Amino acid sequence: MFCDRVRLPEQEGGLVTQFNDKGQNVVETGSNDSLRVEFEHDGTIVVYGDIDIAGGPVLEEALGAHEGDGPVTIDLHNVSFIDSSGLRSLLNASRRAAERSSHVALRGVGHEVTRLLEITGTTERFTIEPAS
Amino acid sequence: MISATTLGPIEIRVPPEPSLSRVLRLAASGVASLAGFTVDEIENIKIAVSEVLIALVEHGSGEPIDMLFSANDSSFDIRGRTAVETFDINHPDLSLCRTVLAEVCVDHRIDEVNKEVHIWAAVRHEAIA
Numbered sequence: 001m002f003c004d005r006v007r008l009p010e011q012e013g014g015l016v017t018q019f020n021d022k023g024q025n026v027v028e029t030g031s032n033d034s035l036r037v038e039f040e041h042d043g044t045i046v047v048y049g050d051i052d053i054a055g056g057p058v059l060e061e062a063l064g065a066h067e068g069d070g071p072v073t074i075d076l077h078n079v080s081f082i083d084s085s086g087l088r089s090l091l092n093a094s095r096r097a098a099e100r101s102s103h104v105a106l107r108g109v110g111h112e113v114t115r116l117l118e119i120t121g122t123t124e125r126f127t128i129e130p131a132s
Numbered sequence: 133m134i135s136a137t138t139l140g141p142i143e144i145r146v147p148p149e150p151s152l153s154r155v156l157r158l159a160a161s162g163v164a165s166l167a168g169f170t171v172d173e174i175e176n177i178k179i180a181v182s183e184v185l186i187a188l189v190e191h192g193s194g195e196p197i198d199m200l201f202s203a204n205d206s207s208f209d210i211r212g213r214t215a216v217e218t219f220d221i222n223h224p225d226l227s228l229c230r231t232v233l234a235e236v237c238v239d240h241r242i243d244e245v246n247k248e249v250h251i252w253a254a255v256r257h258e259a260i261a
Contacts, residue, residue, distance in 0.1 A: 033151055053186050054150035081157070083182040084228040085190075112175075119235040120228060 037062040044107070048078040051086025060089040067093065070102055077108030077131050082116050094125045105129050137167045140202030140209075148189045148197055148214065157181050160201050160210065167203035169257055176236040177208050180253045183229045184212040187242065187251055190225060193217045207238060207254040219244045 031037065035055030036048040045066060051059055063072065072093060076082075094104045106113070108131035117123040142163055146152045157178040164174045181199075188197045192214035200211040220226075221242060233240040233253050240253040 034154060050154060052150070052153045052182055053189060054153055057150075081178065081182075083153075083179060083186060084232050085182075085186050088225075088228065116179075116232065120231055 032058050035059060039066050043068075044073045044075050046075040046078070050081040051079055051089065052081060052083050053085040056085040056089045059086065060092065063089065063093045067096060069100060071105060071127075072097055072102070073105045073107055073129070075107045075132070076110065076113050079110065079113060082113050084116070084120070087116055087120060087122065091122060091125060103127050107131060138202075138204045139163055139167045141200045141211075142202070143198060143200045145196050145198050148192055148194055150189060153182055153185050156185060156199055160208075163201050163203055164208050167208070167257075169203065169208060173208070173255060173257055176255045177210070179236045180210055180233060180240075180255055183233050183236075184210055184251045184253055187226060187229050188212050188214045188249065191216060191219055191223070191249060203257070205257065207257050210253045210255070211251070213248050213250045215247060216244065216249045217247075219249050 032054060034050045034052055035058045037059055038046045038048070039062070040046060045062060047059060049055055063074075066072075074090070074093070090104065090106070097104045103126070105127040107129040109117075109128055114123075117126070140163065142159075144156065144159060146156065160177050160181045161174045164177050169177065184199070185197070193216055195215040197212060197214040200209075202209045202211075221244070226242075230240075230242070236255060237253045238256040240251070243250045
C-alpha cells in the first residue's frame with residue numbers, strides 16, 4: 001500500500017519516475033497523506049488511497065495536468081474510500097471531457113465508488129470498464 | 133454474540149483541516165465497532181462523517197470544528213458545528229453532500245443558528261437481539 005512507501009523530501013511536489021507493483025514504469029503526478037496519483041505510459045491515471053476532501057484536490061490537479069484531447073482512463077482499483085468531494089473531481093473531469101467531445105472511463109470500480117455513483121445518479125456520466 | 137451498546141457522546145474539536153477527515157472517520161468507525169454496528173453500517177457512518185466534515189470545512193469561516201459521536205440501540209448520531217460568516221443551505225456544492233447524506237442516513241438536518249452551521253446526521257443501526 002502507498003502508506004508503506006518511502007518518499008524522499010526532494011520528491012515532494014515534483015514528478016517522480018518509479019516502478020509500480022507490476023514492474024511498470026510510471027510517473028507519480030501528485031500525492032498527499034490521503035491519496036497518490038500515478039500516470040502510466042499508456043495514459044491511464046492510477047489512483048491509490050482515499051478520494052476525500054483531502055485527496056480530491058490532488059486528483060483534480062493531476063487530472064488537469066494530464067488530460068489531453070482524447071478520452072481519460074482513471075484506474076480506481078486501489079481506491080478504498082470516496083465521498084462527494086472526491087466525486088466532484090471525477091465529475092469535473094467528465095464535464096471537461098464532454099466539452100471536448102470525449103469521455104472519462106473509470107476502470108476497476110469497486111463497491112464504494114459504484115455505490116456513490118448510484119446514490120448520486122451519476123453513473124452514466126462515465127464509461128465503466130472492468131479492472132485490467 | 134455482540135449486543136448493541138450505548139456509547140458516547142464523544143466530542144472532538146479539530147481545526148478545519150481536510151487531512152483530518154480520515155482521522156475523524158477512523159474515530160467514528162472505532163466507536164461504532166465498539167457499539168456493535170455492522171460492517172455495512174460502519175461504511176455508512178464513515179461516509180456520513182466525511183460528508184458532514186466537507187460541509188463544515190467548505191462553508192465554515194475557518195474556526196475550529198466540533199464533532200460529536202454517539203451510538204445507541206437504533207442509530208449512530210453525528211453532530212457537527214462550526215462558525216460561518218454567511219451560509220446558503222441551497223449552495224450547489226451542498227446539494228451533492230445532502231444527496232449522499234439522505235441516502236446513507238435515516239435522517240439528517242442542516243441548520244444555521246447564531247452564525248454557526250449545525251449538522252446532525254443519524255445512521256440506522258439494526259440492533260442485534
